Amino acid sequence: MKMRARCCLIALLIILNWAQQAPATEDVPGVGSLPPEVLKLLQDLNRQYGPDTVTLVSWLLDAATHSGSVLTASVRVTGNEAREDGTFLVFQIETGLIFNTRVFDQSGRLTVLWSKILAQAFAHLDTLQIPADGVMIDLLYHHKAFAETDDLSEHVDEPGSVEEAKFYFPGDPLRAFLGKKLSSPALLARTQVFINDTPVPYGAIRTETANGSH
Structure with missing residues (x-):
């Protein structure tokens, strides 16, 4: 499962390199073995939303696969969501995580x-230029009560209920954070x-510091 996610990450990083270095009319170097439909999806993502979007997608996928996920992780961009405070480019993440509710409450x-x-994903960016006023990251994961000593990988067939967490990041504060000007x-x-x-x-999410550092 995780091997497929890492293959997708490699493909995303290749398309990012192509987007930054090669003219739009050239073939993507080094990706001839990718399935044509995958290559087209990556090219379309770059053309429609820009290379920063591809960068964020790649690092979100990388972070999800290294977060302790036991199911398959995936990331996709679903378009813009219009709200009263602007439009948000939506990134949906199937995190692959299963939370033991005896260990992690909602805040946890x-x-x-x-x-x-x-x-972890934001740490790899220093700015973000996207065709929207902000970013919404929609994270899907499972949660259920298990014995605290259980190996969660043994529960992939019955992972529990799906929970959905949505983070609406306005563009200017997010860019200030990426530029290390905001904690x-x-x-x-x-x-x-x-x-x-x-x-x-506010306050439900615990952060490591509260003094201006990340």
């Missing part, structure tokens, strides 16, 4: 999503977070 689950996936708590204070479409109060 959100903290893992922030620290293991979102913050994690300050960014999250400007971010709307929802669990299954129910608003989450």
Whole structure:
């Protein structure tokens, strides 16, 4: 499962390199073995949303596959969502995570999503230029009560209920965070977070520092 996710990541990094270095009319170097439909999807993603979007997709996938996921991880861009405060480019992540609710409550689950996936992916960017006013990252994962000593990989056939966490990051605060001009708590204070479409109060996500560093 994770091998497929890593193959997708390699393909995304190849298309990013092509997008930054090669004219649009040239073939993508070194990807002749990729299935044509995969190559077309990656090229379309770059053309429609730009290379920064491809970069973010690749690092979100990398972070998800290294977050402790036991199911297949995947990332896709689903387009823009219009809200009263602007338009948000939507990234949907199947995280592959299964949370043991005896170990992680809702706040704990959100903290893992922030620290293991979102913050890890953002650490590889220093800016983000996208055709929208902000970014919405939609994370899907499973949660269920297991014995605390259980190996979660043994529960892939019955992983529990799906929970959905949505993070709405306005563009300017996110770019300030990426440029290390805004701390994690300050960014999250400007971010709307929802669990299954129910608003989450600020402070539910624990960050490592509150003094201006990430």
